[in-house]
Amino acid sequence: MDKDITIHLTDRYGNSHKLNAPVDMQLNLMDLCKAYKFPVEGTCGGMALCASCQCYVTSNHTIPEKSEDEKAMLAEAFNVRENSRLGCQIFLTPELNGLSITLAPEE
Numbered sequence: 001m002d003k004d005i006t007i008h009l010t011d012r013y014g015n016s017h018k019l020n021a022p023v024d025m026q027l028n029l030m031d032l033c034k035a036y037k038f039p040v041e042g043t044c045g046g047m048a049l050c051a052s053c054q055c056y057v058t059s060n061h062t063i064p065e066k067s068e069d070e071k072a073m074l075a076e077a078f079n080v081r082e083n084s085r086l087g088c089q090i091f092l093t094p095e096l097n098g099l100s101i102t103l104a105p106e107e
Contacts, residue, residue, distance in 0.1 A: 005097035010058070011038060012103050021092045029055065029087035029101065038103065046088035051077035052106075053087035059100035063090055079105050 007019045007029070021032050030053035033040040041052035048069040054077055057063060063085065066074070070089045074080050084104065090096070 005092065005094060005099075007032060007092075007096070008059075008098070008100040009033070009036075009038070010100075010102040012105060021096075023092050023094050025092075027092050029053070029090045029092070031088075032092065033087060033103070039106070040087060040103065042088060044088075048073050048086050048089055051086060054079070054084055054104035055087050055101040056081055056083045056104060057085055057090075057099070058083065058102055059098065061096055061099050063096070078107055 003024045004020050004022055007021050009017045009019055011017065019032060019036055028046060030040055030042045030046055034042060043052050044050040048067065051073050067089065070086050073086060074084055
């Protein structure tokens, strides 16, 4: 079984990137973005307390529902859209192969 999936990321400048993501390390999208050195702060360490890893899910993948903590943080964040999610709350699983996201603006 393949232990990597592909995530399609559009950065804040509109450039597209294809990221290889391991699914056997319990990483989330925020971890993956940081590993590839994208400007995602993750100030809170992935606890859904800062929204610095906000992204827009642009593909039709089924993603687990938002937790109450994630909903509360997004309610206070800037540039929130209907498809906004916190990258720290989306864990990399085989089902997310081909997921497309766009990084939200910093402010």
